[in-house]
Amino acid sequence: MHTETRSNQAFKGKKQKTRIEDRFVYQDDELIDKAFDWKQFRRLFAYMKPYARQMLPLVLLMTVLGTITKLTVPYLTSIAIDKAIAPEAGSPSLKLLYILTGIIVALYIVQWISSKLRIKYTNIIGQRVIYDLRSDLFKHIQKLSFNFFDKRPAGSVLVRVTNDVNSLQDLFTNGVVNLMIDCVQLAGIVVILLLINWQLGLAVMITVPIMFFVSTKLRQKIRIAWQEVRMRNSRINSHLNESIQGIRVTQAYTQEQENMRYFDMMNMDSKKSWDKASAMNQMFGPIIEITGGLGTFILFMLGAYMIQSGQLTIGLLVAFSNYVGNFWDPINRLGMMYNQLLVAMASSERIFEFIDEEPSIADKPGAKPLPPIEGNIEFKNVIFEYEKGRQALKGISLNVRSGQSIALVGHTGSGKSTIINLLSRFYDTTEGSVCIDGHDIRDVTVQSLRSQIGIVLQDTFIFSGSIRDNIRFGRLDATDEEVEAAAKAVDAHDFIMKLPGGYDTEVEERGNALSMGQRQLLSFARALLANPRILILDEATASIDTETELKIQDALKVLLKGRTSFIVAHRLSTIRNADNIVVLDHGEIKEQGSHQQLMEQKGIYSGLVEAQFRFL
Numbered sequence: 001m002h003t004e005t006r007s008n009q010a011f012k013g014k015k016q017k018t019r020i021e022d023r024f025v026y027q028d029d030e031l032i033d034k035a036f037d038w039k040q041f042r043r044l045f046a047y048m049k050p051y052a053r054q055m056l057p058l059v060l061l062m063t064v065l066g067t068i069t070k071l072t073v074p075y076l077t078s079i080a081i082d083k084a085i086a087p088e089a090g091s092p093s094l095k096l097l098y099i100l101t102g103i104i105v106a107l108y109i110v111q112w113i114s115s116k117l118r119i120k121y122t123n124i125i126g127q128r129v130i131y132d133l134r135s136d137l138f139k140h141i142q143k144l145s146f147n148f149f150d151k152r153p154a155g156s157v158l159v160r161v162t163n164d165v166n167s168l169q170d171l172f173t174n175g176v177v178n179l180m181i182d183c184v185q186l187a188g189i190v191v192i193l194l195l196i197n198w199q200l201g202l203a204v205m206i207t208v209p210i211m212f213f214v215s216t217k218l219r220q221k222i223r224i225a226w227q228e229v230r231m232r233n234s235r236i237n238s239h240l241n242e243s244i245q246g247i248r249v250t251q252a253y254t255q256e257q258e259n260m261r262y263f264d265m266m267n268m269d270s271k272k273s274w275d276k277a278s279a280m281n282q283m284f285g286p287i288i289e290i291t292g293g294l295g296t297f298i299l300f301m302l303g304a305y306m307i308q309s310g311q312l313t314i315g316l317l318v319a320f321s322n323y324v325g326n327f328w329d330p331i332n333r334l335g336m337m338y339n340q341l342l343v344a345m346a347s348s349e350r351i352f353e354f355i356d357e358e359p360s361i362a363d364k365p366g367a368k369p370l371p372p373i374e375g376n377i378e379f380k381n382v383i384f385e386y387e388k389g390r391q392a393l394k395g396i397s398l399n400v401r402s403g404q405s406i407a408l409v410g411h412t413g414s415g416k417s418t419i420i421n422l423l424s425r426f427y428d429t430t431e432g433s434v435c436i437d438g439h440d441i442r443d444v445t446v447q448s449l450r451s452q453i454g455i456v457l458q459d460t461f462i463f464s465g466s467i468r469d470n471i472r473f474g475r476l477d478a479t480d481e482e483v484e485a486a487a488k489a490v491d492a493h494d495f496i497m498k499l500p501g502g503y504d505t506e507v508e509e510r511g512n513a514l515s516m517g518q519r520q521l522l523s524f525a526r527a528l529l530a531n532p533r534i535l536i537l538d539e540a541t542a543s544i545d546t547e548t549e550l551k552i553q554d555a556l557k558v559l560l561k562g563r564t565s566f567i568v569a570h571r572l573s574t575i576r577n578a579d580n581i582v583v584l585d586h587g588e589i590k591e592q593g594s595h596q597q598l599m600e601q602k603g604i605y606s607g608l609v610e611a612q613f614r615f616l
């Protein structure tokens with residue numbers, strides 16, 4: 001109910017065009033990259049620690065083994081040329097050639113096995129790290145308080161659990177190990193080149209800084225371009241999400257054309273950004289090749305001169321060119337890795353920002369569990385602000401005795417749901433306190449408090465699973481018989497039995513296949529099963545037709561019997577029998593008493609009742 005108000009406010013005052021473009025932009029999700037941050041880096045890599053100790057030595061061993069075998073092959077080739085194929089003195093030796101070929105084949109096999117094992121273990125490490133990170137994030141998000149979600153669109157929370165975690169996946173599965181391989185390989189090649197011929201080695205390496213610079217800079221541009229593509233795609237996803245959720249409203253207001261226009265605009269943006277990124281990507285290959293070509297040019301010019309002057313053999317020149325060929329790949333990849341790290345930094349910053357967010361509603365240090373309650377409730381001069389300076393409740397004092405039923409009545413926005421939110425401690429009071437059986441609810445554990453309060457809302461949430469699972473959500477250890485007894489008590493049994501699979505019928509997420517009233521009955525059964533001492537019904541009967549409501553009045557009596565209950569209802573017939581009817585207006589209690597007393601008082605309540613009857 002409030003989401004609509006808030007999003008409307010967000011659009012207020014902006015021009016139509018900017019409004020459309022801004023709709024699916026979540027500023028903090030659009031951060032492209034961050035400067036390298038060691039603290040963040042260490043925190044991120046701490047996730048690798050538990051697995052690294054077991055598997056990293058093996059991965060390292062495989063990396064070194066693979067590199068040694070890879071780098072030995074060109075050297076053996078040079079021996080084959082210089083000693084077996086075209087020796088300076090003596091005749092060619094076929095036997096030596098066979099032996100060398102055999103060794104080279106064996107080395108290739110070792111290289112293949114070591115790379116297979118290395119990939120296997122790095123994938124295991126990477127996947128476990130991502131699993132841990134994702135579950136830490138989800139565990140934490142579940143604990144965050146309502147005011148955290150009030151500030152953020154659901155899409156932005158979703159993006160962090162999916163996109164941001166996924167963008168780290170590549171870093172952990174390939175990036176880290178590739179970095180190791182590349183460093184080991186580069187170091188190995190540099191040593192070998194300098195050992196074979198240090199003058200030629202240094203000459204060829206002149207191109208390294210050029211290559212590194214080109215690779216890093218261009219990659220940076222390419223990365224930004226691809227980030228842009230991802231961002232545009234993420235906006236499409238958010239729009240798609242909203243469109244599907246709101247398809248009924250869209251069709252009812254025949255806004256399909258307008259919606260299509262939004263979509264088209266975003267789709268076109270995404271295409272354009274893709275074209276741009278892809279064009280840049282295509283530039284990368286030729287530039288790297290030209291720089292590599294420069295190195296090869298220096299090698300052959302200088303190499304030919306050295307062969308003529310007797311400082312180098314043909315075989316060594318071939319080996320040299322082989323090593324140089326293997327040189328560009330790691331340098332190129334290191335540039336890529338650097339960019340990948342910067343992207344990962346931005347993602348991890350967003351993930352840790354969530355993980356570091358303290359739930360504003362949490363147990364005090366030393367909070368004790370609330371003992372089994374009787375259900376006496378006291379609101380002591382409660383003031384509450386959702387937003388600073390705007391009081392939703394302006395000094396509410398209310399005494400409720402155990403077993404009493406309290407009805408909250410008042411105009412839209414008068415503060416009824418807020419009272420209930422405070423009682424369940426979804427928010428803490430700004431001033432004043434709420435006590436249950438004399439315990440300030442801020443002094444007891446949240447879990448012990450909420451487990452003794454049952455809530456039935458108008459918008460009943462049905463989870464994907466069977467009907468039985470959905471009722472059992474109230475108390476997970478309930479037996480099948482208890483589930484069915486609860487359903488019978490609230491008159492839900494008959495309609496459940498008419499479903500194709502009875503209690504085992506699978507309902508889709510949000511229960512779209514069930515009518516609103518049926519969903520409501522399920523949530524009654526769920527609440528009854530939980531058997532809480534305090535029960536809250538927030539517009540819980542609003543979706544049930546009057547006839548069904550009359551039928552379930554008895555069920556409601558069963559549900560409410562012996563419990564302290566709060567009932568919020570616009571339909572006043574529902575609350576006639578409440579022990580105390582509390583009339584709210586702009587966050588203040590204006591009247592309270594029984595139906596009879598309030599009718600005699602001829603104040604706000606009797607006005608509301610008369611208005612409803614007149615309407616009928």
Ligand SMILES: Nc1ncnc2c1ncn2[C@@H]1O[C@H](COP(=O)(O)OP(=O)(O)OP(=O)(O)O)[C@@H](O)[C@H]1O
Pocket residue numbers: 001002150386387392410411412413414415416417418419
């Ligand atoms: N999450 C929120 N953030 C900011 N303001 C809020 C939020 N929820 C409610 N409000 C404001 O607090 C006031 C009381 O809202 P509340 O939901 O308690 O009213 P209500 O009496 O339950 O209304 P309704 O009958 O429409 O459900 C309203 O002015 C509303 O705009």
